[in-house]
Amino acid sequence: MTYRGRFAPSPTGPLHAGSLVSALASYFDARAHGGSWIVRIEDVDAPRTVPGAADAILATLTRFGMHCDEPPVWQSQRDDAYARAFAQLQARGLVYPCGCTRREIADSLVHAHARHATLAYPGTCRTGLHGREARAWRLRVPEGDAARIAFVDRWQGPQSQNLATEVGDFALKRADGLWAYQLAVVVDDADAGITHIVRGADLLDSTARQIHLQRCLDVPTPSYLHVPVVNNDAGEKLSKQTGAAPLDALVPLDALTAAARHLGIEAPAARSLDAFYATATAAWAMRFPR
Known part of the structure; x- marks a missing residue:
């Protein structure tokens, strides 16, 4: 290689x-x-x-x-490259529209913390917008054991993160219409x-x-x-x-x-x-x- x-x-x-x-x-x-x-x-x-x-x-x-x-x-x-990747994920049913504002997400997280629950995005729009307008688009992360991502960093050593409990469904396209960093960097690195x-x-x-x-x-x-x-x-x-x-x-x-x-x-x-x-x-x- x-x-x-x-x-x-x-x-x-x-x-x-x-x-x-x-x-x-x-x-x-x-x-x-x-x-x-x-x-x-x-x-x-x-x-x-x-x-x-x-x-x-x-x-x-x-x-x-x-x-x-x-x-x-x-x-x-590179807007076209990001749009193609987004369409690929969308075709696989991995993305969904989100109507939450930042304030609503923050309020949900405070409430979750009071219940000693996760501080990840609570998945409010996973089942639909419920009459609200789409603001952003999120990637649906897996649950259970499949949500844990482990890798070995050459400086920091072994790393592990549970996407479901530590992050939640994360944005691929922002409310202002711009592509999110996570999607752009992955597409860029792959294409290069x-x-x-x-x-x-x-x-x-x-x-x-x-x-x-x-x-x-x-x-x-x-x-x-x-x-x-x-x-x-x-x-x-x-x-x-x-x-x-x-x-x-x-x-x-x-x-x-x-x-x-x-x-x-x-x-x-x-x-x-x-x-x-x-x-x-x-x-x-x-x-x-x-």
């Missing part, structure tokens, strides 16, 4: 130290195993997209010495032939849903590796929302060395990007065999 990995940033602002860690880990893994590294711009959530951010991200990756092996892919140009996914641990909770969707769509399940996220001084995940500063493209080696150290990779003071990547990639290959 030929290795194919990817880095999939959302163009909601410039790259920062946290996103650099995810980009670098995915790049290390691809290069360490002689594979291809692809960049996908995840702009399916149009309201959150910042004009010019995608171009800035691509320019920063190049300045930091991370060169993709194929032209970047843009989610905003991605074999290995390396990303931040903040997305670990999404993995079981994505594996289930892969099975529903009869596409392969990639290998997963989730790296620790970078936190700010308040202990919050470093992000644009928590005030993460953009990367300084004038001193890429400083930021790259810090990101590698966060990943447990010590790269002795390198004087060039080539020297940094040669040393750090070799260290990664020893720590994370395929």
Whole structure:
């Protein structure tokens, strides 16, 4: 199997130290195993997209010495692919319309908590809309033993999640008409032939849903590796929302060395990007065999 990995940033602002860690880990893994590294711009959530951010991200990756092996892919140009996958799931009777508002779902969950029941989506619309207008479309998850999804993460170790009790039927198409992240990422990875996914641990909770969707769509399940996220001084995940500063493209080696150290990779003071990547990639290959 030929290795194919990817880095999939959302163009909601410039790259920062946290996103650099995810980009670098995915790049290390691809290069360490002689594979291809692809960049996908995840702009399916149009309201959150910042004009010019995608171009800035691509320019920063190049300045930091991370060169993709194929032209970047843009989610905003793949609506037809998502619609085909949705139709496939719909034909199999796996999706249903949901008329619940966020407030109604929240109220149902509070009530469920009071009964010591699950905090997953309670399945209010599983049996029909009951006169309400469809707002979103949800994937019907299995029940019983079939609802438990288990996998081994290359960094985090064995993982297991019961979709029925911990997640519930999840959205594939949102109330605003946009495709949900879970559907888009599964379709994108399958169409690109991605074999290995390396990303931040903040997305670990999404993995079981994505594996289930892969099975529903009869596409392969990639290998997963989730790296620790970078936190700010308040202990919050470093992000644009928590005030993460953009990367300084004038001193890429400083930021790259810090990101590698966060990943447990010590790269002795390198004087060039080539020297940094040669040393750090070799260290990664020893720590994370395929």
